[in-house]
Amino acid sequence: MDRIKAAHPDLPPADPALRIRARGTLSAPVGRFEPYTRAHEHDGWDIPEETRPLRTEVAIERPRRAITRNDSPDVPFAQSINPYRGCEHGCIYCFARPSHGYLGLSAGLDFETKLIARPEMPEVLERELRSPGYRPQVIAIGTNTDPYQPLEASMGVMRRVLEVLAAFDHPVGIVTRGAGITRDLDILGPMAARGLVHVGVSVTTLDAGLARRMEPRAPVPATRLRVIRALSEAGVPVRVMAAPMIPGLTDHELDAILQAGAGAGARAASMLLLRLPHEVAPLFEDWLRREEPGRADKVLGRLREMRGGQLNDPRFGTRMTGEGFWADLLRRRFHLALRRCQLGQSLPALDLSRFRAPPRPGDQLSLF
Template identity: 70%
Template sequence: MSLPFDLPPANPSERLRARGAAARPVGRFEPYARAPEHDGWDIAEEERLIRTEVSVERPRSAITRNQSPDVPFERSLNPYRGCEHGCIYCFARPSHGYLGLSAGLDFETRLIAKPEAPQVLEEELRKKNYRPDVLAIGTNTDPYQPIERKLEIMRRLLDVLWTYRHPVAIVTRGSTILRDLDILAPMAEAGLVQVGISVTTLDAGLARDLEPRAPSPPTRIRMIRELSRAGIPVRVMAAPMIPGLTDHELEAILTEARRAGAKAASMMPVRLPHEVAPLFADWMERHHPGKAEKVLGRIRDMRGGRLNDPRFGARMKGEGEMAELLQQRFKLSCKRLGLARALPDLDCTQFHVPPRPGDQLELF
C-alpha cells in the first residue's frame, strides 16, 4: 500500500472501547515520533481503559471565514475541536495536528471545548460593521457529539442566533439535536435554519465499527423524521460514500431519508487527507482484511491514483469512471425521489441587534 507514513503499533497497555482508531500516529508537524517499546521485564502491565478527556479553550473569535470554492458557505463556527464519534474516515482528523496532538486516538479522546463561544459570538454580532450571512455549524467536527449533552454549548449558541434572528445551517449526525427542537422549530418557521443529517450506511453492524460512538442508522433516520415533522428543512447527506464498502447502499439511503421527510440530498465520495489515509487503511485491515486492497484500489481510481486529491473542484467529487457512475446514480435517484432540489434560501433580512439594559433606545 502506498501510504503517507506507517502507523506505530497500538499500545498494549491501553484498552479501547468503541474507538475508531487504534493508534496515535504522530502529526505531520511534529519532529519526533513515539512508539511503545517492551522494556525487557516480564511483568505484565495492567491495562487501562482509554477515556475521553475534555480541555477548555477560550476562542478569540467565534466565526471562521473561508474562501474555498468547494464549499457553499463563507463563514462557519465550531464549538469543539476533535470528535468523540470516532468516525475513522473523518477528514477533520488532521486538524488535531495543529494542536500537537494525534489525528488517531487523540482526535477522538482528547477533545477541546469552547464554552465561552456563545458570549464571543454575541460580541461579534454586536459589532457595528457586522453584516449577516448564513453561519455554518458542524462543517469540521460535530456540534452534537456526546459531550454536548452535558456542556450545552450548541444550545447556547442557538439561543444567541435566535435572539439576533441570525440564519444558520447545521450539519450533524448527533441525536442531541432533537433536544433543541424548541429553538429550531421557531427558527425554521422564520426561515432561519436548515439541517443536514449525515447517513453513511444503513448497516448497523458496519456503522458500529465505522462510526463507533455516533448514533445508529435507524436513529439518524428517526432524526430526519422528527426534524421534518417540526417543520425544519432537512437535507440527507449520503457522505462519505466508500467504494466497495458502502456505495452499494446509496439508493437505499436516499429512499429511506425521503420517506422520513428529507427535502434535499447531497453526496460525496470518501477522501482521505494526510494522516487519515493510513488510519483508514489500518481500520480496513482490522475490520475487513479481505476487502482492504479492493476498497483502497477503488478510492485510488476515483482520486487520480492517490487516496486523496486536494485540488479544488475535484476533492469533493472525485474523477474517473467510478466517480462519474456514482454521480449519475445519485442524480437519477434524486430525480426519482424528488430530492433534486436545493433547500430554501435562509433569510438574512431579519437580523437585528437587541438592546441591552441601559442602551439608548431608538425613537423611530
C-alpha cells in the first residue's frame, strides 16, 4: 500500500480499491477546469475490501473535422491530425496530458485509461481534402498523442487515414514510438518512393528498465531501433528523436541514442528538452520521487536552471530548448553528436506537387 501513495503533496492518493499495473502515474487529479475536487476518505471500518484492476476504457467520438490548423511560431507544421485522444503508452512526461482536461477528465490516470477513438476520421479527412478551397500542406500525425498506441491494432484508424492520404498523394510526417507502424510498410514504402512521407521515431533512453518505468506501455528501446531499421530498409526517411531529454536523468545518453539511431538507418536526428505544462509538472515530480528518489532533486534543480527558475517555461522560442548554461551545453553536445554520427538536422522536403483528388465512381474524367 505504501507504494501507491502520492509523493507530491498536491496530488491525491490513488483509489485504494484499484490495482494499478503498468501505468505511468498512480494518481487521477481533477482536471484544471473542474469546479470540484474528489478525495478518497477512510470510512472507519477496517474491513478488507476486494480490489479491482484498472482497465482501459475506449469511447467513440464522431469528429466534425479531421485537420487541425496550427500557427505556433516554433512548431514546424501548419496542420495535423489526431486519430485518438489520450494515450495508453502512459509516458509520465507527456506534454499532451493536459489536453484531457478539455474533456472534463484527468491528466493523470484518465489520460492513460480513458481513451477516445475517432473511427470516422478517414471519411471526414477525405471530405476535407476534396474541398475546392483546400491547398495542400504537410500533415503531421503523432504530434499530440501516438497514432500507433496499442489501441490502433484493433481500431485501425491510422491505417485508413494513411490509405486516404496515399490515394490523394498527400504528404505526411509521422511521429511515433509505436512498433505498429511496421504493419503499414506496404503503404509507407510506396509513399516514400513518391516523396510523400517521413517518420520520426522517439527514443528517450536506451535503458530498458528506465523506459519500462517511465513509458510503461510503449515498446522497449531495442524495439524502437528495430522499427527505425525496418522503416529505413523500406525506403522511408527516418529521424531519430532524442525527445524529451531529461536533464540529470537521460541527457547523458544523448550521444549514444544518436549513434544507435544512425546505426539502425536513421538519416537525421532531433532533440527536445523536457516540457512540463500545467498538470504534468506535479505528476512528473511525483513519479521522480517514487521511482528515482536519489536523482529527483538534481533533475528538478537542473530543469529549473534551464527554465528560468520554474519547472516549465511556455514562451515561444524557449519552451522547446530551454536557456542558460546547461541548455547551451546540451545543444552543443547535440550538434557535435550530429557530426560524429553523420546525421542531418532535417529530412528531405516532401513533395506537395503530386496532390490531386482521385476520381470517384461516376465522376467525369478529364481527357488531358
